[in-house]
Amino acid sequence: MYNLVLKDVRLAVPPFFFILPFLIGALMLIPGWIYFIVLLYFCWITIPNLFNQFKAQNDLMFTSVLPVAKRDMVKARVAVIVGLELLHIVIAAIFGSISMVLYPDVTYYFFPPNMGFWGLNLVMLAIFNLIFIPMFYKTAYKFGWALFAAVTAAMLFAGIAQWLGIQSPVVNDLFYGTGTQQVTLQAFILIAGIMIFAALSIMASRLAVKRFLRVEL
Template identity: 55%
Template sequence: MLALDIRNLTKHYPQFQLRDVSFQLEQGYIMGFIGANGAGKTTTIKLMMNMIRADGGEVRILGKNMAERELELKQEIGCAFGGIEFYARSKIKTLTDTIKRFYKHWDEAAYSGYLRRFKLDENKKVAELSTGMKVKYSLALALSHGAKLKIGIQPIFFVMPFLLAMLMLIPSWIYFIVPMYFFWISVPGIFGNFRTHNDLLFTTMMPVTKPDMVKARVSVIIILEMLHVGFAVIFGLIHDLVYSSMNITYYFFAPTMGFWGLCMVIMAIFNLVFIPMYYKTAYKYGGPLGTAVAAAMVFAGIAQWLGIQIPTLFDVFNVSVADHLAVHALILIAGIAIFAIFTLIAYRVAAKRFLNVELL
């Protein structure tokens, strides 16, 4: 029996449409939704939970139609939507005493175990919990009534690098795409989240200077970039171990030290373009993102084209790599240096521009 069977799920909004979403999940498996803000992840899950009305399609959970057997099926579903944001003045104990009455198979022992594991104080009010503790409380509720299907919504910015890095295991692929996913997925998610929560306005009310605010966001970008590249390097090494005994023909750059140096240059170009452009307004990120991605892709495309067209470069990167380790090391060092210099320039220009931005 399938745990989840989604068929042609459709939802129309004036500015957004979810069309013909279909997928299946067998019992005992884990599935992850990955995508930028606005891609339709939360909408799909809300449709699955019958929280919003579908314009078409069908949701079957544990073999039963959700629209027809909603109350019965919700006994079997544990859902954690990131955190508890309602009844903020209620104590955890009071809120739990109310919620558990709705579940026939509530397991008090399991719930108490999660409270201990998550270090949750039942006498605290919801408003007193940090964002992370709210998530833990939400999970404790979702996991304490014997649910057969668990659904959770959480931003996974710091998990995404690991997931995307696994693409390095594909033999003879265009590996430049792996770090590029940082621009295509992570950055829109991060800055969309910043704007959604209006954190800029909140931060300006704190005793923090504008340059420090820029430094904080640039630091987030750098950390995520390094996570993307770092995990990609690890899986690149695994790739080498797995395929070292196979006679694989690389038509594009192989994952070598020189390749990672070029990846650092790609990140550097992105930072140099995106960060200063974004801080013209510190709010609109679409235009800066598109321009920065285009610049990074142009460099990657030219580098890859030269690597294919020029026999010497093709030999250095794909054929006799072991004979040119010094060249690869030099490219890597140069790439790291360019990344550091370009990012520092980007930060200084952005900090200067942000001083002139009037926050509304």
């Protein structure tokens, strides 16, 4: 499986997509922006381009001839996606903390880039993975509808979360607050986010394996 990941990194994923997290991450420097968009760019740009790339380079045929198990093909691909997602989040979080230091006095109408917010982002990507990956592996070839459904779900989640963050005083206090109690809760939300992200991504991978085993190449 390690070799398959290496194959994707060296052949399938254009180097640009390893630079992109830095470019997009820098958007965190816009004061008080809707930071959800930063990670949505990953779903909007990186994923479709990447999967187009796999398709254009006949990756599926190339890989299925190699001495590898079908199960590992899926696992490796999920590992690559998750890896890229984590790269995006970590870099965005770094830029986010720079942003917080740069503009200490800004009033955040949208979520500030704190730990709680990153927890929400992880949940958003978890939802994206859970929908996109299993749907894609129904054919392991067509990704249009899977992408549409997954992006819609991720955006709905982000939209509702943001709406609650503005409308509901409880949620607002939880995510915008800077007191010790709120920060502790935000840290918990981040940990919960990590757990949800891990759980849903593993689930996505398992469902995808099941479906891919039925796919005729």
